[in-house]
Amino acid sequence: MKRIILLLAGLGLILNTKAQFPIGGLAPAKSKITGRITALILDSATKQPIDYASISLTKAKKSVNGGVSDGKGKVTLQNVIPDEYNFVVGFLGYKTKTLTVKTTPEKPDQNLGTIYLTSSTGSLKEVEISGQRALIENKVDKLVYNAEADITNAGGDASDVMRKVPMLSVDINGNVQLRGSSVRVLINGKPSGTMANSVADALKMIPAEQIKSVEVITSPSAKYDAEGSGGIINIITKKNTAEGTSGSVNASAGTRSNNGAFNLNVKTGRLAVTTSLGINHAYPQNSSVVTLNNSVVNGASNTISQNGFSKWSRLGYNGSAGLDYDLNGYNNFSTNVKVNNFSNGGPGSSDVYVNGVFSQNIRDMDMSFNNLDWSADYRKTSKREGEEFSASAQLSTGRNGSDFSNKFLSPGIADVIVLGSNTGKNNEYTVQSDYTYPFNKTTTLETGVKGIFREISSDYDVSAQDFDYNQNVASAYGVLGFKLTKKITAKAGVRAEYTKIDGLAGNALNFDNDYFNLFPSLILSQTLKGMTTVKLSYNRRIQRPSLFYLNPFRNESDVFNPMEGNPKLSPELTDNIELGYSTYIKGSVINASVFYRNTGDVIESAIQPFVDDQGVGKNLTTYINVGTSQSYGFNVFGSYNPKPKWTLMANFGLNTYEVNNAESDLNTGTFLNYTAFARSAYSISGGWSTELWGVINSPKRTFQGKTDMMYFYGGAVKKEILKKKATIGLNVLNPFSRDLNIKTTNKTATSMQSTNIHYPLRSFGVNFSYNFGKLKFTQKKSIKNDDLKKDESQQQGGGMGGLQGN
Template identity: 40%
Template sequence: MKRIILLISIICSVVTAKAQFGVGGGGSSIVGKISGTVVDSVTKKTLEYGTITLFRTTGKSPVTGILSDDKGNFHLDNVHPGKYRLEISFVGYPTKVIKDVETTPSKPDNNIGTIAIAQSTKALNEVTVTGTAALVENRIDKLVYNAEKDVTAAGGSATDILQKVPLVNVDINGNVSLRGDANVRVLINGRPSGATSASLADVLKGIPADQIKSVEVITSPSAKYDAEGSAGIINIITKQKNISGISGGISGGMGTRQNNGNFNLNYNKNRFNLTMNIGGNASWPQTSNTYQLTQIDTGSFHSIEERRGTSRLSRHAIMGSVSAGYEFNAYNSLNSSVRLTQVGFNTNTNTVTTGTNSFNTNQVSHAIPASGFDWNVDYVHKFKKEGEELDFSTQWSHSIGNTEYTNIYSAVNTNQKNKIDGTNNEYTLQADYIMPFNTTYKLESGAKYIVRRISTSNDVYSPLGNDFVFNDLASSTYGYNQNVGAAYSVLTINLPKNYSILAGIRDEYTTIDGNPNSVSPKNVPFTQDYNTLVPSLTFQKKLTATQTLKLGYSKRITRPSLQYLNPYVDSTNISAQRVGNPKLSPEVSQTIELGYNTFIGASVINLSAYYKHTSGLIEGIATPIAITVNGVPQGGTLTTFQNIGNNNSFGGSFFGSITPFKILTLQGSINAYTYKPDPSGAFNLQRSQNGTYVQYGGFMRGTLTLPKDFIVESFAFGSSSRRTIQGTNPAFSIFGMGFKKQFDKKKYSLGVNVIQPFSTYKDFNSNISSKGFTQVSKFQYPFRSFGLTFSYNFGKMNFKAPNPMEKKKGINNDDLKQDDSGGMGGGAAGAGGGGR
């Protein structure tokens, strides 16, 4: 802790010495306005709808222009600091030229006052500003997937987008992994969201794809980033349009699996911007088939249980956001945003159990695993020195969740009803300072403090006749407090001959308090605290203008989230129960990676090889248990999260994009890595997997751009089954096609999507075994879907000078390890009995 205080003190002393507000700020993007009033030089009457055009002092092309209003006033918005000349023309008057009109970063607004003119007109030609970005950009420090260029994702969700991002894998339940590692940190616009604390998979399914601009993949984060997430960072960037004036868009889709809609509205004038967005999706009810065979032989207890069933699920999600920002001048700006989220679903499951004890089960559940908001306020101050910057950020994330389910059994009387409520509040304070000493050295330092407060209640109702009554003895509450203090420094050194070094160190101190409470005490309060020093080091050599070689070392920490620490048993499925472990330690991983990037014309190639050592590896360990249903013994399993030992992994990845013909682009990626755990102590007895296993995932895409704005696209991706020390989790693959036609200069579009057209269901099989039991599970999910998509964009997105005969027509020129069970968390926390 003393190291954190020392680093914070150093940062504060630097900030105190440098924070002279109102000076400096080279390279700022600040804009202002030039205004005035046009009058007749003789009569002094105002001239309505005169043409006002702005040029650079020696420029020949107009920068912007506008018409004076019915009172002769004009306001030229979005003017960058500089020296200009102003030309005013009006029918029957000669052009009036005003030279040396200047705006500066500290005084971005210039009111010229009254301008007297005395015949002639001049019209300007239309200049359309257009641009495009590749679907995948391979930058030095990250891989960027430009989702807004994805034809087949229209009308889908963030899950659909992530399934196509190179190096990223998404399983059937929506759980995300990066290069095969599920311990990935997912950010939204560079920030963690409190909504993901309940169930990241459910929140991602609720974000409409039409809200996403791009996805950034960072496999070797520097010390500047939070140390959470051993695999790296995935940053989802939502659309923020900076077009002057008003613009927006409506998009959506209708299909056999789900329906989507999204609306966004953007306003930007002078130094003020406002963006609003609302979107959602609702799935049609989907029926899945399940099968599970469990054999238990503990010596004292023997059972064989076979379960067959169906599960009907419907899902809905709504997400909205409002963000606003204002630049006071070139050096000071303030931004704030609020993001609202609600995800909910209903399930109805019927299961027939045969074997040692036969019975039927009906479970009806309703869940809102995430409902809440994230509120951010950010202040940025830029100094006189080019690139020097000080940022202050705050965030309040609030989410609530609730789950209600009822289990009704036939032939036995262990019916159960649960109501689980959870509340999560997360408060973050952060300061970042950037100081470029010269072109060779740049220092980045910062400090951060996170306060997490989570509380849950699990109300259990026991059967009484045909009804349920509250069971005080079985009910419980749970409180979880976590504080994380961090400080970092990163030094960038640019050396001769195109060498560069990025060296950083981060220190994080974590404290945890858990407070279980029930009438019949079964668990005691617990505390944890640990300090983690996180160094990072990257060497980079720019071989040519298009080739880069990089060698990096990074260390990451994965803290167990509440689902892993909750000591209350989740008995949603009485024969497959789960429980957290308050004594879990965080996973710590260290990675060495060698990467090569090259751009050959329009083609991109990225190659990397890496070694990762993970200590304190967390896995769920299932053990056989004997349970009693209405006095009749039967077999079941209890899964407990444990630090099982270490894992050493070697891996390699490839990503390539080529354009063999102007109209055709082909892209593909593959990532393969080894799994060879080294279980310690008693966990050696749990191991049924022995040896080194190779796991992999890949992706292929082809895009054909045809004349008259027709676009055809197809894709396929898949991943092998994922190993644990007790068995395998399901493999996953999918194929899809999309077609889109754009109209009216791409303002409108209509499309058709087909996913998994050749089979109704996808099969997902898993096998686990250990001392005393074996279990085989099969799951069939209806994946085939057909859908229609549409979009409409409105607003001025180009530069068009005014026609002096047109009236009033202006001109616009432009950190936590997530539960991989894939189900509902018990609200924000999933207290005992909590969700599946």
């Protein structure tokens, strides 16, 4: 606790001493005024417009902006800082044309008029210009997928977008992994209570049209919270700072689910106000569920089989309101509030055979979640370009509800009823301050402090089993970015985190734990010939278990396979080493990486056989620290344009799985996990576009068993309407197979548990999207809480609830 007090004292010191910035050193920052450059691209011979001509705005041989011409040959480059540039225009089969353009603060907008391209005289095969705008960017510490440049995203949701991002694998439930490991998902650099509870549900509530880009941070620097063994995914949404009013309306309806979203942005002078509302509803559908338990009880074989169905549905809504105000040219204040509510569940029935004795179980399950996130951010810049100070505070409060009932009907026996109820409460308070100081044009220091204070409680229907848990995390970091040579960029840093935990489970189990960790990070990036880069990185990460893993509440919605958390879990600690390579060859993108990952105290689910009061053998599912894991792997992503309007994408990732524990004499051996994704998108004249895609996920291993392979595929066709302000489309998922079958098997020395699920996957839908007003997008810094490991079933939308809600 003393360290936390000292940290907060340091935060106060920074707030007092950094409010005023020195002005010496670098030249004053450039004007904040930005403008636009417009032009019309025509064929010199036919005088017809050239659509999808590639435009690049460069300075000192470095691209700073770009775009493509529309169907009428028009192009507009927004947010151009006043300066002198080269305006480069090219297209397949035409000679490249370069013009010099200069904008000033007094005249930030430039109309270049009509630019004529002439046919190239050489072979078309020698032309290296691609008319397709690049979807992938490689930066020193992350890979960026520019979703707004992908015209086929209209009508989908964030899950659809994530499936197209290099190195990510997304199963049909929305469970996201980065190269076979868990990953932390942020929205605009900050956590969300909804995302913390259910990644799948949160992604389904974000229309694809709202996403500007997705950042894949495989090697987070010490600036980020140390949570997430696989890395961090940051979804950047579109935001409006233009004068006037703008917004969007999105809606989709299908045979399995429906969703809608409305966004409104208003800006006048230095004040901007944003608001949004979204809703999602999944139809109730029957899923076949077959489970089998075999165990040895007192030397005798014990068999329990269940054959039945679950009829789950999902309903959710979210809303937000935000305010952004520029006090002057150097001071900005913003605040935002979000509310989210989800519920899923439904009835079910099973035929049950316990050692050959028949009974029927009529059950019902209901899970709910509601959350409120409120944040306030202050940002101060100075005349020194790149210098920035920020202070942020965030409150997140959430409630989880879980209620179930089981009614057993057996001939000649009185009905047996099993009931259960649990309410989980999570209050989280965060304060954070960050400071960036550029010593010169090539060397920058980033530093900051942060405090997170969590109060978690779980109230049972039996009060003696209540669970109270407090977790406080204090951290500080320093990162130095600099140039080793003209072509080699480096980022080196270290983060210190102190964690204090105490809690009470029931009336007897008290626990107290605290630990201090250092998390170093190093990234080296070298630019080779052309647009080729090589990156080498190292970092250390941690994953603390969240409430789902810790909560000792026993969920007996399946009385023969109950589940409960483990409050004694230790956090995972992971060391990552990665070597990455990326290049652009004649309009094609290739990104490849190899990595090594070592994780201690790996957290996995485990079945533990036990005998109840009636002598029936059952399997309890809980979570334990199973041992140490070493994993090697690689990932290859490629994008190719056979034609300017045709994009082919493919991604393949492979990694090893192996867990060892000398104390328990555990050695799983080495297994291979892989994921593959392929996509073809084609744009047709007249505003039409088509897309086909497919995903394969290999069997997933755990130390006790595996989940079988899954594959799914889909397609879409879309049309621009209403003067390109709107799109309407049709989509289909798994049209040739009605059900998706997922089988999971776990084994111990004396028991076996098998679950076989068939649920309807095939779906058809229609979507509509409409944008109004003038859009201009910016991004603000804010709190980033990314330090809790999330349960897999949470990521999958709450187990069967997620399965049924797609």
